Amino acid sequence: MFQHTRIRLAATAAAVVVAAVGLTACGAGADDEIVDKPKTKASAAGKGQEKNEEKGGKEDAKDEGKGSGVAKVGDTLALKGMDSGSGLDVTVKKVVDDAKSSDEFFTPESGKRWxxxxxxxxxxxxxxxxxxxxxxxxxxxxxxxQFPSVIAEITAGPSMSSDVRLKPGAKALGWIVFEVPKASKTATVTFAMDSGFAQQVGEWKL
Structure with a gap:
């Protein structure tokens, strides 16, 4: 009986550790680096910033006036993963608010939208x-x-694969669906490599 109690306590401790790891993956940590400058203007390496500094900051002022300093739909962000040598160029191509399900039997919950x-x-x-x-x-x-993604098929097009494998230089395209309250006003969409564990977090304004 004592042995069974020890096994039960060990299982409980393991469950707590798994839950803690899951929470860390879902939320941005204090040490995360937010990347929101489009690659064409300023990549994560800061090349665009160096050029602007050489011009006396004129380009920065111009961008701020147009509100184009922060990444938006259509922009590409250069992100890095946890492992050395891992990296992605990530582009938010399109956004469809109140997306329609391609399966009549699977729709958003009451009071929510995709x-x-x-x-x-x-x-x-x-x-x-x-x-x-x-x-x-x-x-x-x-x-x-913050609202995580859900598994859903929409009429806008094919979903992003749940198992993407890319050799260097290869690319993948697909839709990721989120379920949010109908009353919520979406502000940004974020993406991080390594299932959300990477320190760099890309952010696009919607």
């Missing part, structure tokens, strides 16, 4: 990329509430 975001991933690293991209994506509303 928001579809089409992502393009290009492996810019020196090693193969293998992950379930939807695990690292979230939508955030104007109140700061």
């Amino acid at each position: 928001v579809g975001v089409q992502f393009e991933l290009v492996n810019t690293g020196s090693k193969a990329y293998s992950d379930s991209p939807s695990n690292g994506a979230q939508i955030v509303d104007d109140q700061g509430q």
Whole structure:
């Protein structure tokens, strides 16, 4: 009986550890680096920033005036993974608010709606990329509430695969779906490599 009690306590402790890891993956940590500058203007390496500094900051002022300093739909962000040599160019291609289900038997819960975001991933690293991209994506509303992705098929187009494998230079395209309250106003969509565990988090304004 004593042995059974020890086994039960060990199982409980393991469950607590798994739950803690899951919570860490879903939320952005204090040490995370938010990447929101489009690659064409300023990549994660800061090349665009260096050019602007050489011009006396004129380009920065111009971008701020147009509100184009932060990544938006259509922009590409260069992100890095946890492993050395892993990297992606991530582009938010399209967004469909109140997306329609392609399956009449599977629709959003009462009081909620689906928001579809089409992502393009290009492996810019020196090693193969293998992950379930939807695990690292979230939508955030104007109140700061975060909503993870859901498994759903929408009429806008094919979903992003749950098992994406890309050799260096290869790309993947697909929709990731999020379920949010009908009253919520979406503000940003975020993406991080390694199922959300990577330190760099890409952010696009919706």
